[in-house]
Amino acid sequence: MVSEKLNLWYCDTFVTQPWQFFFLVVALAGAFFYGRGKHKLGWILIGIWVTVTITFSALTNFVFSCNLD
Numbered sequence: 001m002v003s004e005k006l007n008l009w010y011c012d013t014f015v016t017q018p019w020q021f022f023f024l025v026v027a028l029a030g031a032f033f034y035g036r037g038k039h040k041l042g043w044i045l046i047g048i049w050v051t052v053t054i055t056f057s058a059l060t061n062f063v064f065s066c067n068l069d
Contacts, residue, residue, distance in 0.1 A: 002064060011066035014056060023049065 002010075014020075027049040034042025060066060 007064050007066075010059070010064045015060055015064075015066045020053075020056075023052070 026045050030042045030045030030049065032042075033045065
């Protein structure tokens with residue numbers, strides 16, 4: 001498994017901070033550019049957001065143990 005120090009750092013840095021909500025700006029920017037007719041840039045931004053979101057979700061659910069009790 002993962003060391004306790006790395007686990008604590010990950011949980012404190014990524015899980016308990018509100019950065020995930022600010023990261024939604026990437027998806028909104030993708031939707032904005034898609035609506036403006038710049039479909040390729042829009043899909044690139046949305047794809048980046050989906051990839052990073054799924055990666056961090058998988059790390060949080062399967063690799064690290066973040067008990068927020």
